[in-house]
Amino acid sequence: MNTKNDLAKAYDPKPVEEKWGQFWLDEGLFVADAKSTKPKFSMVLPPANVTGILHMGHALCFTLPDIITRWKRMQGFNCMWLPGTDHASIAVHNVIEKRLAEKGLTREKIGRDEFLRIAWDWKDKYAGVITGQLKKLGASLDWSRERFTMDEGFSRAVIQVFVSLYNEGLIYRDYFLVNRCPHCRTVLSDIEIEHKDLRGKLWYIRYAVEGSTKSVVVATTRPETMLGDTALAVHPEDERYAHLHGKRVILPLQNRPIPVITDERVERDFGTGAVKVTPAHDPVDFELGKKHGLEQVIVIDGAGKMTEAAGPEFAGLDRFAARAKVIEKLTEQGLLVKVEEHEHAVGHCYRCQNIIEPHLSWQWFVRIKPLADEAIRVVENGSIEFVPGNWAKTYFEWMYNIHDWCISRQLWWGHRIPAWYCRDCGRIMVAMEAPDKCDKCGGALDQDPDVLDTWFSSALWPFGTLGWPEETEDLRTFYPTDLMSTGFDIIFFWVARMIMMGLKFRGEIPFRQVFINGLVRDLKRRKMSKSEGNIIDPLEMIDKYGTDALRFTLAALAVPGMDLALSEERMAGYQAFANKIWNASRFVLMNLKSERPTVREGEISLADRWIRSRMSAVTAELSASLEQYKFYEAADLLYHFIWHEFCDWYIEFAKVGLREANATTEAVLADVLDRILRLLHPFMPFITEEIWQHLPGTGRSIALASFPVPEAGWKDEAAEKTMALVQAVTVETRTIRAENKIAPKEKLRLIVKTASREDTAALEAQAVSVLALAGLTSLEFAAVLPEGEGLLKGVAGPFEIGLVPGKPADLGQERDRLERELAKLEAEAEKLERKLGNAEFVAKAPTVVVAENRSRLAEIQARREKLGQNLAGLTRSS
Ligand SMILES: [Zn+2]
Numbered sequence: 063m064n065t066k067n068d069l070a071k072a073y074d075p076k077p078v079e080e081k082w083g084q085f086w087l088d089e090g091l092f093v094a095d096a097k098s099t100k101p102k103f104s105m106v107l108p109p110a111n112v113t114g115i116l117h118m119g120h121a122l123c124f125t126l127p128d129i130i131t132r133w134k135r136m137q138g139f140n141c142m143w144l145p146g147t148d149h150a151s152i153a154v155h156n157v158i159e160k161r162l163a164e165k166g167l168t169r170e171k172i173g174r175d176e177f178l179r180i181a182w183d184w185k186d187k188y189a190g191v192i193t194g195q196l197k198k199l200g201a202s203l204d205w206s207r208e209r210f211t212m213d214e215g216f217s218r219a220v221i222q223v224f225v226s227l228y229n230e231g232l233i234y235r236d237y238f239l240v241n242r243c244p245h246c247r248t249v250l251s252d253i254e255i256e257h258k259d260l261r262g263k264l265w266y267i268r269y270a271v272e273g274s275t276k277s278v279v280v281a282t283t284r285p286e287t288m289l290g291d292t293a294l295a296v297h298p299e300d301e302r303y304a305h306l307h308g309k310r311v312i313l314p315l316q317n318r319p320i321p322v323i324t325d326e327r328v329e330r331d332f333g334t335g336a337v338k339v340t341p342a343h344d345p346v347d348f349e350l351g352k353k354h355g356l357e358q359v360i361v362i363d364g365a366g367k368m369t370e371a372a373g374p375e376f377a378g379l380d381r382f383a384a385r386a387k388v389i390e391k392l393t394e395q396g397l398l399v400k401v402e403e404h405e406h407a408v409g410h411c412y413r414c415q416n417i418i419e420p421h422l423s424w425q426w427f428v429r430i431k432p433l434a435d436e437a438i439r440v441v442e443n444g445s446i447e448f449v450p451g452n453w454a455k456t457y458f459e460w461m462y463n464i465h466d467w468c469i470s471r472q473l474w475w476g477h478r479i480p481a482w483y484c485r486d487c488g489r490i491m492v493a494m495e496a497p498d499k500c501d502k503c504g505g506a507l508d509q510d511p512d513v514l515d516t517w518f519s520s521a522l523w524p525f526g527t528l529g530w531p532e533e534t535e536d537l538r539t540f541y542p543t544d545l546m547s548t549g550f551d552i553i554f555f556w557v558a559r560m561i562m563m564g565l566k567f568r569g570e571i572p573f574r575q576v577f578i579n580g581l582v583r584d585l586k587r588r589k590m591s592k593s594e595g596n597i598i599d600p601l602e603m604i605d606k607y608g609t610d611a612l613r614f615t616l617a618a619l620a621v622p623g624m625d626l627a628l629s630e631e632r633m634a635g636y637q638a639f640a641n642k643i644w645n646a647s648r649f650v651l652m653n654l655k656s657e658r659p660t661v662r663e664g665e666i667s668l669a670d671r672w673i674r675s676r677m678s679a680v681t682a683e684l685s686a687s688l689e690q691y692k693f694y695e696a697a698d699l700l701y702h703f704i705w706h707e708f709c710d711w712y713i714e715f716a717k718v719g720l721r722e723a724n725a726t727t728e729a730v731l732a733d734v735l736d737r738i739l740r741l742l743h744p745f746m747p748f749i750t751e752e753i754w755q756h757l758p759g760t761g762r763s764i765a766l767a768s769f770p771v772p773e774a775g776w777k778d779e780a781a782e783k784t785m786a787l788v789q790a791v792t793v794e795t796r797t798i799r800a801e802n803k804i805a806p807k808e809k810l811r812l813i814v815k816t817a818s819r820e821d822t823a824a825l826e827a828q829a830v831s832v833l834a835l836a837g838l839t840s841l842e843f844a845a846v847l848p849e850g851e852g853l854l855k856g857v858a859g860p861f862e863i864g865l866v867p868g869k870p871a872d873l874g875q876e877r878d879r880l881e882r883e884l885a886k887l888e889a890e891a892e893k894l895e896r897k898l899g900n901a902e903f904v905a906k907a908p909t910v911v912v913a914e915n916r917s918r919l920a921e922i923q924a925r926r927e928k929l930g931q932n933l934a935g936l937t938r939s940s
């Protein structure tokens with residue numbers, strides 16, 4: 063492999079990422095072995111939409127589980143993380159039909175075969191785009207096991223599940239009122255509908271009572287549906303309408319009589335208390351219609367156009383044009399009594415955002431209750447755990463109120479429903495393979511034209527991808543999987559259904575834990591969207607800051623149960639972190655011989671003992687954070703340890719040791735860097751691989767190296783305590799220098815007032831290091847700090863210290879400077895106090911942000927106090 067000392071001068075992520083990304087693939091490092099005897103850790107990746115373009119949500123959804131997988135792999139697990147793509151029926155239809163429309167074509171015009179040919183071409187061309195982009199993120203996926211929801215084996219699994227559920231009576235066909243998107247021209251399941259409050263109107267329409275001069279007024283939000291009314295309903299105990307019981311009213315515009323029915327479900331305080339009943343176009347009316355045996359008149363078709371049944375004046379009109387015309391006609395005839403403003407929830411298609419239309423038609427359904435019961439139980443008894451745990455509540459709420467699932471879609475791209483209808487006797491045959499004739503009358507058969515809901519197939523993802531229905535080795539080794547990482551928005555669409563199907567067809571849960579990640583938002587916590595212009599594109603960020611910086615940013619922001627407030631500044635900050643690591647590593651590598659020296663315990667210095675003690679503590683804390691998926695905590699630990707302890711202090715100490723040619727320091731330096739790289743690898747895989755490969759005595763890939771464990775023998779409280787003294791004196795000396803604008807190069811004397819014998823002796827023993835770190839000519843101890851030498855004073859831990867200035871300080875100038883500085887600090891403190899005094903901010907802002915603000919305020923207050931004292935001292939002495 064590489065030789066030492068040839069690490070490039072500056073870190074350039076691009077070539078490094080390309081090199082190692084390719085290396086990992088070529089070497090097949092992430093290809094799992096189903097025969098391995100190691101404990102397994104398996105995951106299936108939520109299949110990416112073939113229409114997809116990488117966005118920040120993907121980046122998050124890949125980075126966090128990749129951190130876990132790489133960590134587990136380094137811990138010796140046989141990791142299998144399976145990638146794949148989803149055929150995304152509706153999304154693909156929308157893309158292709160839009161293109162057809164541009165050429166004046168429709169899918170019906172070109173026909174099913176031609177449409178599917180275009181869809182396959184399109185899939186072959188674009189599925190690679192999203193997988194290529196995913197590879198850039200460095201996710202350690204097993205690409206040898208990549209699957210597609212419409213590949214041959216997976217399709218067979220889908221059909222087998224359909225057939226077997228049908229044979230058990232858990233799939234049935236029914237003439238039912240379902241949600242239909244007139245734009246996408248397919249029905250949708252209940253959860254594919256987004257309800258939005260719209261400001262609409264409530265129209266009051268007068269219906270004449272048959273054979274009488276009386277009339278009754280009904281209120282409706284959808285006047286166009288009145289053309290399909292087949293009854294008028296009142297509450298049985300509503301005395302206002304008792305005289306109508308058993309009567310009929312005349313449906314305006316259609317001039318046909320419809321019965322008045324009574325039903326307890328009528329809300330007496332809605333509108334006038336009398337309601338029109340349109341069984342074919344409203345879910346409540348549909349139920350009423352079934353109960354009372356009402357006729358179902360369809361006046362709006364699947365494309366949102368009025369049918370012949372709506373009458374010659376309306377037939378062919380769009381539903382909204384028909385509404386206007388109905389209102390116009392009713393007004394002309396004096397039947398429109400009044401109009402009120404009315405806000406109400408209206409269902410919209412989750413794909414195209416058009417208003418959905420209740421639609422009566424033959425559809426296929428999954429009888430869900432028997433499947434749901436078991437799926438509720440496995441979460442209740444803890445077999446499956448949601449992280450964070452409160453998501454289980456959301457899951458239960460939905461599962462307890464679950465409705466049968468409409469799975470047929472009037473689309474072509476997808477798994478075609480394996481049902482055939484006899485042209486002669488109407489018999490329905492459901493089978494794995496197409497039957498050639500009706501098994502009852504021998505008549506010719508037609509296959510159901512519809513395909514299955516895309517979520518029906520993705521529900522089988524955890525076992526369908528592993529070779530089911532064959533009893534494969536993969537299935538035996540890797541099912542159930544260990545972790546499912548996904549967004550909260552698909553808990554119902556996907557997570558719940560995978561649990562139901564896994565239990566039904568494998569008799570086992572599909573995964574043990576469900577990690578729900580937050581949404582990636584902008585710094586003001588707004589959703590990223592094209593219209594807001596606040597999208598941060600992950601590919602652009604990778605280009606600018608490197609993949610490692612992007613990954614580290616996402617991890618650092620991932621607080622369980624919270625959305626992420628992303629900014630480019632954070633990425634720039636972590637790019638600087640990568641550079642810091644790079645430079646520190648170059649220093650270490652330049653000082654290393656080609657072989658790793660060994661530590662001689664007798665020669666070990668205070669700094670060596672200290673960094674080992676800290677290293678071991680951080681290793682333990684990091685593992686604890688990862689066990690709990692506290693990515694932000696893990697990232698924060700690494701950042702501070704690497705930057706502030708390893709780079710800022712240890713390397714500085716090591717320079718002193720290296721000057722003395724201390725082989726043990728060299729050994730500790732190399733060992734600590736090695737461990738740091740391995741701890742950081744799951745977060746920043748590329749830069750760590752590059753540096754690690756330059757370290758002498760390492761192996762094939764850091765991805766396969768062992769994850770560091772805490773070393774019990776390294777804990778050293780005495781070293782940590784002494785180190786704290788050295789750091790305090792050094793930091794305070796540097797602060798005094800900075801405050802007095804004394805160049806770091808100017809070597810000065812430092813006088814330390816003795817504290818306890820133990821502390822004084824400990825500091826004295828480290829004099830060589832303090833001299834070097836604080837830029838001193840001498841370190842002197844005195845029982846009392848001398849007066850009258852213009853000593854620049856400060857406090858460092860238990861010590862009072864005084865820096866002897868090289869030339870007399872200009873007191874007036876110093877006073878002005880202190881005053882200016884104080885004013886600045888006061889302004890900032892005031893701002894923070896105001897913010898923290900705002901109850902709304904404290905309640906709404908993430909706890910980490912509030913804590914950051916608080917600690918910043920405390921910092922400012924401490925500094926203010928110190929400067930204030932210095933200023934008072936100056937005023938006294940002048
Ligand atoms: Zn739609």
Ligand SMILES: [Zn+2]
Nearest residue numbers: 484487500503
């Ligand atoms: Zn037949």
